Amino acid sequence: FPVTIGHVVTGRIVNTEPFCFQTASFEKFAEKFESRFGRDGMLVVADWANADFRVAAALAHERISGEKLDPDTLIGKLILQKEDVSDEERTQLKTTILSIMYGYEGREHAEVFFKAYPKIAEFKKWIINEAKTKKKLTTRYGKTRYFEHRDAFETKAFNTINQMTVADFCKKAVIEMQDVFKNLKSTPIPFIVYDSFGFDLYLSEKDKAISAM
Numbered sequence: 001f002p003v004t005i006g007h008v009v010t011g012r013i014v015n016t017e018p019f020c021f022q023t024a025s026f027e028k029f030a031e032k033f034e035s036r037f038g039r040d041g042m043l044v045v046a047d048w049a050n051a052d053f054r055v056a057a058a059l060a061h062e063r064i065s066g067e068k069l070d071p072d073t074l075i076g077k078l079i080l081q082k083e084d085v086s087d088e089e090r091t092q093l094k095t096t097i098l099s100i101m102y103g104y105e106g107r108e109h110a111e112v113f114f115k116a117y118p119k120i121a122e123f124k125k126w127i128i129n130e131a132k133t134k135k136k137l138t139t140r141y142g143k144t145r146y147f148e149h150r151d152a153f154e155t156k157a158f159n160t161i162n163q164m165t166v167a168d169f170c171k172k173a174v175i176e177m178q179d180v181f182k183n184l185k186s187t188p189i190p191f192i193v194y195d196s197f198g199f200d201l202y203l204s205e206k207d208k209a210i211s212a213m
Contacts, residue, residue, distance in 0.1 A: 035200050041186075042203060046213045047196035052098060055166050056158075059140075060123035068116065071097055078112045101162070103155045124158045131157035139164045170195050180212035 035041030048054070053071050057064050067074045072093045076085035085093070100110045101120070114121035131137050131153050137160050138144045145160045147153065174192070186201040186209050201209045 037185075037200065037202055040203055042201050042206065044199045044201055044210070044213075045196060046199070046210075050094070051166050051169075051195040052101065052162060055169070056101060056120050056123070056162050057117065059162065059165065060117075060119040062117050062119040062123075064117075071113075071117070074116060075109070075113055078116065079109050102159045127161050128153050128157045131160075137161055139168070141165070141168045143168070166195060173197075177212050181209070184208060 033043055035043055050071060054064075056062075072090040073085050075097060076089055076093045077083060079093070079096075080089065096109060097113060100113045101124070127137065131147050131151075135149075136144055136146045137157060139161055141164075143164050145164070147156065170192075174197075177197075184202070184205050186199065186205045192198070197213070199209060199213070
């Protein structure tokens with residue numbers, strides 16, 4: 001499928017035909033496709049777990065281990081005040097956590113999240129102040145985004161640094177996987193949605209392909 005790079009300002013990779021970004025369920029989406037290799041092939045979807053959170057933690061030098069590695073469950077326990085969090089609740093909490101990080105909504109739970117991850121809170125404040133002061137931000141890979149005086153710094157600043165970095169990691173992975181797949185019959189990445197990649201694999205090459213992922 002055709003892919004565009006830079007579909008949004010943060011540089012995320014998203015298919016244009018078909019446009020997959022708003023796909024509600026990968027399971028339902030996958031039902032519409034079959035491997036081009038027939039019974040000798042299989043479709044696989046792989047993604048990074050909590051990519052935005054993990055990159056934010058790395059940039060902020062937030063030490064994450066044990067329960068802190070899984071923010072959906074940890075924050076779920078704190079917000080819902082119960083030990084067991086269902087899969088449905090985890091999915092909803094993932095959206096809540098992203099909204100808190102990027103300042104769109106969920107502010108009633110922000111205190112809980114930033115108390116659990118104080119260095120992410122400090123890093124976010126620093127990024128917002130940098131954007132307000134310098135009217136621009138530059139990522140570790142050298143990408144620069146400029147801000148106007150009326151820009152919504154509370155939402156755009158941290159979004160810029162974190163999502164641009166995640167997007168660059170994803171693109172680097174795409175390039176490296178292409179190098180591995182060029183020696184295989186399997187087809188790398190027939191569709192991409194940000195940090196989720198789809199693969200069309202020969203069954204006989206499954207182990208090599210998954211190793212490349």
